[in-house]
Amino acid sequence: MNPQEHLYYYLAVSAALFMLGMVGVLIRRNAIIVFLCIELMLNAVNLSLVAFSSYLNDPTGTMLVFFVMCVAAAEAVVGLAIIIAMFRNRESVNISDINIFKW
Amino acid sequence: MVNEILFWLLAAFALLGGIGLITSRSPIYCVLYAIVSFFCLAGLFLTLGAEFLAVIQIIVYAGAIMVLFLFVIMLLNLSEEDMEARDMTTGRAFAYILGLVFLAELLYAFGSFPELGIAYTGPFTGKVEPLGEQLLTQYLFPFEMISVVLLAALMGAMAIAKKHKA
Amino acid sequence: MNNAVLSLIIILPFLGALTIGLLGFISKAFRAQEKLIGLMATLAVAIPFGILVSVFAGYHAGGGASGSVNFVLFDWMTTANLHLHFGYMLDELSLLMGLIVTGIGALIHIYSISYMHGDSGFYKYFLYLNLFIFSMLNLILGDNLIVTFLGWEGVGACSYFLIGFWFTDMEKAKAAQKAFVANRVGDFAFLVAIFLIFFNVGSLNYADILASSSVFASNGDLAFWVALLVFIAATGKSAQIPLYVWLPDAMAGPTPVSALIHAATMVTSGIFLISRLSGAVFIHAPEVLMVVGVVGALTALMAALIAITQNDIKKVLAYSTVSQLGFMFMALGAGAFSTAIFHVMTHAFFKACLFLGSGSVIHAMDHTHAVDDPQDIRTMGGLGRFMRSTALTFWISTIAIAGIPPLAGFFSKDEILAKNFAAGYMGGETVYFFVWGVGVLTALLTAFYMTRVTTLTFNGQPRFPLEGHHPHESPALMTIPLWILAILAVVGGFLGLPEIIQHGHLNWISHHWLANESGYPVHNVHHEHLSVAIEAILIALSVIIAASGMLLSYRLYSSRNIAGDERVKRVFGKLYPVMSGKFFVDEFYNVFLIRPFVAFSRFIIMPIDKYVVDGIVNGTAGTVNILGSAFKLFQTGIIKHYALLMIMGVMGFLAYLLF
Numbered sequence: 001m002n003p004q005e006h007l008y009y010y011l012a013v014s015a016a017l018f019m020l021g022m023v024g025v026l027i028r029r030n031a032i033i034v035f036l037c038i039e040l041m042l043n044a045v046n047l048s049l050v051a052f053s054s055y056l057n058d059p060t061g062t063m064l065v066f067f068v069m070c071v072a073a074a075e076a077v078v079g080l081a082i083i084i085a086m087f088r089n090r091e092s093v094n095i096s097d098i099n100i101f102k103w
Numbered sequence: 104m105v106n107e108i109l110f111w112l113l114a115a116f117a118l119l120g121g122i123g124l125i126t127s128r129s130p131i132y133c134v135l136y137a138i139v140s141f142f143c144l145a146g147l148f149l150t151l152g153a154e155f156l157a158v159i160q161i162i163v164y165a166g167a168i169m170v171l172f173l174f175v176i177m178l179l180n181l182s183e184e185d186m187e188a189r190d191m192t193t194g195r196a197f198a199y200i201l202g203l204v205f206l207a208e209l210l211y212a213f214g215s216f217p218e219l220g221i222a223y224t225g226p227f228t229g230k231v232e233p234l235g236e237q238l239l240t241q242y243l244f245p246f247e248m249i250s251v252v253l254l255a256a257l258m259g260a261m262a263i264a265k266k267h268k269a
Numbered sequence: 270m271n272n273a274v275l276s277l278i279i280i281l282p283f284l285g286a287l288t289i290g291l292l293g294f295i296s297k298a299f300r301a302q303e304k305l306i307g308l309m310a311t312l313a314v315a316i317p318f319g320i321l322v323s324v325f326a327g328y329h330a331g332g333g334a335s336g337s338v339n340f341v342l343f344d345w346m347t348t349a350n351l352h353l354h355f356g357y358m359l360d361e362l363s364l365l366m367g368l369i370v371t372g373i374g375a376l377i378h379i380y381s382i383s384y385m386h387g388d389s390g391f392y393k394y395f396l397y398l399n400l401f402i403f404s405m406l407n408l409i410l411g412d413n414l415i416v417t418f419l420g421w422e423g424v425g426a427c428s429y430f431l432i433g434f435w436f437t438d439m440e441k442a443k444a445a446q447k448a449f450v451a452n453r454v455g456d457f458a459f460l461v462a463i464f465l466i467f468f469n470v471g472s473l474n475y476a477d478i479l480a481s482s483s484v485f486a487s488n489g490d491l492a493f494w495v496a497l498l499v500f501i502a503a504t505g506k507s508a509q510i511p512l513y514v515w516l517p518d519a520m521a522g523p524t525p526v527s528a529l530i531h532a533a534t535m536v537t538s539g540i541f542l543i544s545r546l547s548g549a550v551f552i553h554a555p556e557v558l559m560v561v562g563v564v565g566a567l568t569a570l571m572a573a574l575i576a577i578t579q580n581d582i583k584k585v586l587a588y589s590t591v592s593q594l595g596f597m598f599m600a601l602g603a604g605a606f607s608t609a610i611f612h613v614m615t616h617a618f619f620k621a622c623l624f625l626g627s628g629s630v631i632h633a634m635d636h637t638h639a640v641d642d643p644q645d646i647r648t649m650g651g652l653g654r655f656m657r658s659t660a661l662t663f664w665i666s667t668i669a670i671a672g673i674p675p676l677a678g679f680f681s682k683d684e685i686l687a688k689n690f691a692a693g694y695m696g697g698e699t700v701y702f703f704v705w706g707v708g709v710l711t712a713l714l715t716a717f718y719m720t721r722v723t724t725l726t727f728n729g730q731p732r733f734p735l736e737g738h739h740p741h742e743s744p745a746l747m748t749i750p751l752w753i754l755a756i757l758a759v760v761g762g763f764l765g766l767p768e769i770i771q772h773g774h775l776n777w778i779s780h781h782w783l784a785n786e787s788g789y790p791v792h793n794v795h796h797e798h799l800s801v802a803i804e805a806i807l808i809a810l811s812v813i814i815a816a817s818g819m820l821l822s823y824r825l826y827s828s829r830n831i832a833g834d835e836r837v838k839r840v841f842g843k844l845y846p847v848m849s850g851k852f853f854v855d856e857f858y859n860v861f862l863i864r865p866f867v868a869f870s871r872f873i874i875m876p877i878d879k880y881v882v883d884g885i886v887n888g889t890a891g892t893v894n895i896l897g898s899a900f901k902l903f904q905t906g907i908i909k910h911y912a913l914l915m916i917m918g919v920m921g922f923l924a925y926l927l928f
Contacts, residue, residue: 003223008213010147013114015209017121017140019202024125025912026198032176033133039168040121040137043144054151054227059234063242065156069163070249074256076168080175081260087179088266095908201916208923
């Protein structure tokens, strides 16, 4: 494989994973799973960043991935806390039950 | 050649993990599939030369975050009723079609990348030492900021999740 | 002296205003600390005065642009062809003005501590006063037109705040508004003049403008218009026809404010500005100078005629100020810019003293609780026996303003008249004879009405009930500034000895300080010297005029008291009602400017405001309402739908980018 083809395949895998995460967000009703799917999307993006970073021999992409991971960790903690709080109030983690985003 | 085989193998398992994640009914299985996917991603990072990130991926994602997910799922002790049905409704079909269109768009976009004529300047070694040096020089301020973000998340999570007295 | 110390001149008054304002705003306890507030505010003015004195002591006059002491606070903006900075220039002119402003300002701050005692807005008063000093210093010390303009607007705003200081009284609030609007007319002309100068010179720095005075010398039309616009700006700030109407009403403010802003400093900024631009612009616009002189003369005469008929002690002083400002413009008109500045200085001394004295009187009259209006001279009389310091200083200043030698007013006023006579006699322009004649007549009237008000206030028998509280002398905090100003009013004139003594070589202001050669900031129009004989005759005439005016008035009013006005009425005949009606200028403006404007506004309201403006406003709200009810359908409250819409949006956007 030449480097360009190489890059293309990595990007393709990244796109496919992103698509899977996205579909997951749309079709799953369990809030925890939806959340996992978002993590998958983040990882897919990370893959494309690393691929570009490698292709261009530029550590900036890697740095960005590092920060994305940190933010993802923070997000997971807060998100799961919200899910716990939600479960405590409604005895459910089904996001179809949550329709209070309207006044 | 070995690298190529490794790539296809890891890519295939990563995608399989993803498919498992969005299709399996039990939340526990979902998490396990996700771990598979994230592991394979770590492998893909390795094939790209990003050693440091690969290690971080396993420790943070496959390790810490996934354990947190498992822990929450078990803590909530979801019953059988929370299992989701897998029947194909119109909504789901629409979501799948949407996903496929989106994938096609992305692939088309990536396919046009060679036309930009950006030259390959690799290979790349994401070893710990140069990255660490950069992190504490050029990226020192974001690095400090991200620690504040983590601290805020920590305290926020405690504030949100603790039991409020009625 | 280094930059940091010099910067204090500008920064301290601002800092004073800021701290007093903030502390007063947040802390009730601070507001009650009158002594502390007064001390802070006074120091914020007195320290800059000290710095200016030390700069003044070490200053060598005549060094030109390189001789001046410059300092820059910070750069403001830099573009390809405009470089603006908050730069300040201490040269002969700005030093003199700065000393007057900070020196008299400090005295008036001290006076105000006692005068404003117990007022609920005490801290606000000193906040405005410091802010005024800050703006005024920007106006006179700024080394470019923009800083001057900012100061110009700043003093206008402070004047507005202080005239309307007791804004719960509708009349006073209206007076403030009137002052503000009248000033705006002048400000607009100033702004246009700045644009014209920048367009033609390419710089706003005074040094650059002076260096490119050839631009104005070669282009008479340009010089004419710039000079005229600057003059219009000056008529607003310095209360000349046609914009003087605000100044008499400005007496609604506290009396020390009238002394500082509406007599000694702010109203002279128009004269300062014209002198500042004298070398570059005004000496190349002789037609405008004639207009300046004539307008000044007419203003002086008109205000003096009105002043004779007024019974409010502050109103008399206000019209007297307008009249004296007219004298300054007469000097400007004759091209004797340094003489105008000389009169600015002497006038600042005796008029500040007069206003502060009137404040002391009002204070005392108010204290008796016996009269309705503590400012009405008809109910005063005989106050001299109760308040000796006030009476003495008031009389000294009256003699000074009337022009009796060797007090300050004589020297400056005589020099103004002599310069105008010289411009007519040597320069050959008959119009200056007219200005001179009006000036002589006004000098007579000045002596008359000032003696009238002083006699009616302090001499004769009290015309207010003597039972109950007696009026008493004001505390030392008020009388000490009075005495300092009175002494200055006595000796201030020796800075400008007349030409008859050694051909003016002993005239410090015009000859050694501001002078009239290149290298000095002020450029006078040169005329041949008058012969010694003519000089002597002119001086004798001045003295006779002043003395006879005073004597006439004193004899009339000390024997008949207020009834002396009957004689004046008979002398002026049908003119008297016009004079006491202030020439009906306010009524004229009301009928011909304000009412048509209001009517026009009313006419505009119906079709344009109601249908076009309101239509746009209501239409915007209506459109948003309709769109909102349409988009409301998307707001299901279910997260998935939001996610779906977001993804579709991203896809659409991507598709747009790709195809």
